[in-house]
Amino acid sequence: MRSIFTITALVLALGIVGMLAKKQWTSSRVPLVPAAQGGATGTAQQQSQQIxxxxxxxxxxxxQKPRPMPDDESK
Structure with missing residues (x-):
């Protein structure tokens, strides 16, 4: 009886983690070619070269950006 509850809890936890991972994965996708550049025109090779x-x-x-220099204060 105890093992049934354990397996059920593990399956439930796995399902929750799977749903959260799927939600995170779909929300983090970014289009390869921004819409400001005229959309997805050209072949995949041309798009790859552009990226x-x-x-x-x-x-x-x-x-090319200069890095900030640390202060020369020695203590």
Whole structure:
């Protein structure tokens, strides 16, 4: 009898975790091509190259930003 309650509780917990994971997964999806760029036109290869170029440009911009220097106060 105790094992039936244990298995039922485990299945219920697994179901809850599964539903939460599915909800989180679907809410975190981002469209590959933003709508501001005219929608999803072109082949998958062209879209992939465009995304790679966007990521490269963003990385270049981030690498160009100066990092804040720490204070030289020695205690």
């Amino acid at each position: 790679q170029q966007q990521v490269q440009q963003q990385m270049d911009q981030l690498m």
